Amino acid sequence: MASGSSNGDTQKKAPTPSPLRNSKYFQSNMRILITGGAGFIGSHLVDRLMENEKNEVIVADNYFTGSKDNLKKWIGHPRFELIRHDVTETLLVEVDQIYHLACPASPIFYKHNPVKTIKTNVIGTLNMLGLAKRVGARILLTSTSEVYGDPLVHPQTEDYWGNVNPIGVRSCYDEGKRVAETLMFDYHRQHGIEIRVARIFNTYGPRMNIDDGRVVSNFIAQALRGEPLTVQLPGTQTRSFCYVSDMVDGLIRLMEGDNTGPINIGNPGEFTMMELAETVKELIDQDVTIKVVENTPDDPRQRKPVITKAKELLGWEPKVSLREGLPLMEEDFRQRLGISKK
Numbered sequence: 001m002a003s004g005s006s007n008g009d010t011q012k013k014a015p016t017p018s019p020l021r022n023s024k025y026f027q028s029n030m031r032i033l034i035t036g037g038a039g040f041i042g043s044h045l046v047d048r049l050m051e052n053e054k055n056e057v058i059v060a061d062n063y064f065t066g067s068k069d070n071l072k073k074w075i076g077h078p079r080f081e082l083i084r085h086d087v088t089e090t091l092l093v094e095v096d097q098i099y100h101l102a103c104p105a106s107p108i109f110y111k112h113n114p115v116k117t118i119k120t121n122v123i124g125t126l127n128m129l130g131l132a133k134r135v136g137a138r139i140l141l142t143s144t145s146e147v148y149g150d151p152l153v154h155p156q157t158e159d160y161w162g163n164v165n166p167i168g169v170r171s172c173y174d175e176g177k178r179v180a181e182t183l184m185f186d187y188h189r190q191h192g193i194e195i196r197v198a199r200i201f202n203t204y205g206p207r208m209n210i211d212d213g214r215v216v217s218n219f220i221a222q223a224l225r226g227e228p229l230t231v232q233l234p235g236t237q238t239r240s241f242c243y244v245s246d247m248v249d250g251l252i253r254l255m256e257g258d259n260t261g262p263i264n265i266g267n268p269g270e271f272t273m274m275e276l277a278e279t280v281k282e283l284i285d286q287d288v289t290i291k292v293v294e295n296t297p298d299d300p301r302q303r304k305p306v307i308t309k310a311k312e313l314l315g316w317e318p319k320v321s322l323r324e325g326l327p328l329m330e331e332d333f334r335q336r337l338g339i340s341k342k
């Protein structure tokens with residue numbers, strides 16, 4: 001039985017997987033569903049899981065912020081399947097593990113249709129838990145550091161309950177993810193489902209949408225186009241940035257380990273947005289200017305993970321520093337924008 005939940009471990013027996021899984025004569029592969037697998041983190045997770053020849057990967061995505069292009073090297077591969085599917089509808093597949101990522105992550109996208117965002121988080125997670133229950137699959141939710149809201153405790157540990165505005169413009173996402181976490185733990189306690197909950201902190205890397213609107217992709221695209229870097233007020237707000245390969249490694253360790261979580265997965269290096277802009281300017285183009293612009297409501301003022309649990313329980317810590325990761329992302333953005341180095 002998985003451990004690590006301070007929220008009451010279940011006595012329920014987990015649902016049994018398909019009899020074929022234990023068959024003496026049928027050498028089955030591990031079947032893994034990734035919802036949101038056409039997106040930024042999801043497509044890197046697909047790449048990593050496909051490296052293992054014992055894995056079959058099924059991606060279900062509605063392409064709202066993701067794209068087939070992110071998965072083009074796997075389309076047609078015999079161990080890979082891509083389904084256009086919206087997780088707010090039920091999905092009938094036979095799988096052993098579910099990585100449930102489907103949800104727009106950039107604030108400009110999740111605020112674009114907030115009712116859809118909350119449906120994705122609540123109905124989408126209910127549907128995936130129902131699937132996990134029916135087929136006896138283990139399910140991992142990619143929750144977020146946004147469950148801590150505008151945190152009054154700094155840095156953030158997993159036992160902090162957060163400071164979230166329940167009726168604000170970010171609530172569709174942060175309250176949506178909080179309900180998704182609740183559903184995960186209720187299905188675990190009530191039905192014995194094997195759950196894993198990751199609280200992801202700001203992650204960046206190649207394949208982010210160029211016009212995604214998140215800060216690292218904005219600054220890199222702006223620097224490459226020779227446009228001013230838009231630092232939103234006050235500029236002293238902080239974030240901790242994790243490179244995507246480290247994130248994928250953490251998610252797989254969490255799925256494969258014995259701990260339910262929630263576990264913070266992020267890079268504890270903390271930067272103000274002004275420091276991030278200065279770093280991008282120094283690395284990419286010292287001639288670009290920095291322009292201070294209005295912010296959006298309820299923007300968290302500080303964010304930094306405590307990763308003691310991830311270190312102790314998963315043997316995980318990030319390896320790629322911001323100064324190492326930014327040039328890797330710059331290279332990818334240069335190729336996609338067709339801008340070569342001066």
Ligand SMILES: NC(=O)c1ccc[n+]([C@@H]2O[C@H](COP(=O)([O-])OP(=O)(O)OC[C@H]3O[C@@H](n4cnc5c(N)ncnc54)[C@H](O)[C@@H]3O)[C@@H](O)[C@H]2O)c1
Pocket residue numbers: 035036037038039040041042060061062063064065066067085086087088100101102103104105106120124142143144145199200201202203204
């Ligand atoms: N990147 C980060 O910094 C970060 C931080 C915290 C949590 N997360 C979480 O990680 C997950 C992936 O984030 P990302 O950065 O790759 O974002 P992303 O927007 O690139 O990927 C999300 C994917 O989900 C798909 N999707 C959205 N709504 C869907 C729906 N209703 N049905 C099916 N598919 C749907 C999108 O098309 C996209 O492919 C999300 O759950 C996000 O909340 C990300």
Ligand SMILES: O=C(O)[C@H]1O[C@H](OP(=O)(O)OP(=O)(O)OC[C@H]2O[C@@H](n3ccc(=O)[nH]c3=O)[C@H](O)[C@@H]2O)[C@H](O)[C@@H](O)[C@@H]1O
Pocket residue numbers: 104105106107144145146200201202203213214215216218219230231232233237239273295296299300
């Ligand atoms: O890690 C997390 O938990 C969350 O992090 C991000 O949310 P946020 O930190 O608000 O992401 P950004 O939009 O990249 O903003 C980061 C900071 O940069 C600032 N910013 C953003 C864009 C910009 O052009 N300039 C700028 O200064 C914002 O005001 C904010 O303070 C993600 O987009 C969420 O999906 C994720 O759940």
